[in-house]
Amino acid sequence: MKVLMYGLGSVGSTMAKMLLERGASIVGAVIASESKHGKDVGELLGIEPLGVTATTDAQEALARDPDLVVMSIASYMDDMIDPVRACLKAGCDVISLSEELMHSWRTSPEETAEIGALAKEHGARMLCTGHQDGFWVSLPAVLMGTCFTIDEVRGSAAWNVDDFGAELARDQQVGASREEFDAWAATAQRPPTFGRTSLHALAAMAGLDVEESTTTTEPAVAEHDLHCAALGEDISAGTIIGFTDIDVVTTKQGVTLRLEMTGKVYAEGETDSNTWEVLGQAPVKIHSEGLQTHWTTCSTLVNRIPQLLEAEPGYRTIDELPQLRFRAGS
Ligand SMILES: NC(=O)c1ccc[n+]([C@@H]2O[C@H](COP(=O)([O-])OP(=O)(O)OC[C@H]3O[C@@H](n4cnc5c(N)ncnc54)[C@H](OP(=O)(O)O)[C@@H]3O)[C@@H](O)[C@H]2O)c1
Known part of the structure; x- marks a missing residue:
């Protein structure tokens, strides 16, 4: 080829x-x-x-x-x-x-x-395709296939800002104060989150008809002083180190799909992770740690x-x- x-x-x-x-x-x-x-x-x-x-x-x-x-x-x-x-x-x-x-x-x-x-x-x-094909769509779709009734599908995923460059770190608001973050969140014109399109793909995979899609964003705040390699800067406790986008998709069939995606500067010992829970008559859960997303x-x-x-x-x-x-x- x-x-x-x-x-x-x-x-x-x-x-x-x-x-x-x-x-x-x-x-x-x-x-x-x-x-x-x-x-x-x-x-x-x-x-x-x-x-x-x-x-x-x-x-x-x-x-x-x-x-x-x-x-x-x-x-x-x-x-x-x-x-x-x-x-x-x-x-x-x-x-x-x-x-x-x-x-x-x-x-x-x-x-x-x-x-x-x-x-x-x-x-x-x-x-x-890409990482989200496997970990945010295909994997939860298989888990859903093991259930008879489903009320809600809940996913959470985390990635490290320091795995990428300075531009992305600035996009994630690393180094901003809480006030600066709130001002940005209130006015930012952002394109659709990766979580939203992944949940739309998951709905299609499960034969669910999307009703409404919403995104809310919450800041991730440094609990201790840490270093941001992407920016080459030390970040003090209380400063923004990234954020979590929370995407929620409701469907005509009554199943709610939710994905919380955190992109932040990791503290020592934190790794990329991915968790999915399917809640209903017989809940199921799967958790992956230490993923090598690249x-x-x-x-x-x-x-x-x-x-x-x-x-x-x-x-x-x-x-x-x-x-x-x-x-x-x-
Ligand atoms: N779905 C996933 O799981 C996943 C994961 C990672 C990345 N991605 C996607 O992959 C893209 C690239 O990621 P990356 O980490 O490889 O970025 P990167 O290292 O910045 O590489 C981007 C490449 O695209 C080239 N480029 C940019 N705009 C172009 C254009 N208009 N015409 C021709 N070439 C152009 C750049 O050329 P130069 O080398 O000349 O600058 C560079 O070779 C991201 O935007 C994202 O869409 C997806």
Whole structure:
């Protein structure tokens, strides 16, 4: 299979190496910075030269006739739509990690319909997956499948601001005072949370019809002095170290879906975690600790590729595909 990497940053580079290990042939990479333009993709990956270059010119890269585009450039529809349009018009299948496009029928309905129509017109498929596919949708969907009646599904997940860069730390309001946080929370125009689109995908997976979606945000406050590596700053007790988004989705069937997602600077000993509880006649609960989100993200996308290739052309969502499963290399 000939693959074009669209985005060769942190996750794009890992996925490129995984795909090479699985026998794919990489025909190039689309990048944003001029300083990488014309460089060998292997060199950018820190491996042997591959004899193909990275380019800022998407049309030139698409003319290399890839079978599949692996896109990891952005989270939201506004930034994704033009690159996706270009790939679908070229008749290429696209698999991406965009959090909104994993299930964007309710958050960006017109654009999603446009992508679906374009994909069908050109005989191509578009699918978005990633960490949330496994841990925030597929896993609770299987747990729900063990229940006969359900009142509420409750998830909580945590990630460490220090695993990412300074920009994200500032987005998470790290270092702000409580007053500054409250002023930001009252006025901020934020795109749909990753929790909301995950719960919409979970509702679709369980055949539930969404009624209402709400998001509230609560600050995470440092209990002790700690260091924020992402900002290179010491944070004193009482200062904001991130926040929790609480997404609640109600459904016509009376099942409430809830996901609390915390992104904050971890204190010593804290790790990424994920908990799901299904409350009803016979409650069930599952808890995962010490998750390596970077690896689960990239592996999930690679394992979804064979299912994407077998799907009908169009904008596909994970509820339409078979269960996520491990795919061994040959
Ligand atoms: N679903 C999940 O579980 C999950 C998890 C992690 C990340 N993600 C997604 O993956 C995206 C990338 O994450 P990352 O950590 O790899 O970020 P990153 O390290 O900042 O890499 C982003 C890459 O995209 C390129 N890029 C950005 N805008 C572009 C454009 N318009 N055209 C072409 N290339 C462009 C950048 O080019 P340069 O190298 O030239 O700057 C860079 O190669 C995130 O926005 C998110 O959507 C999803």
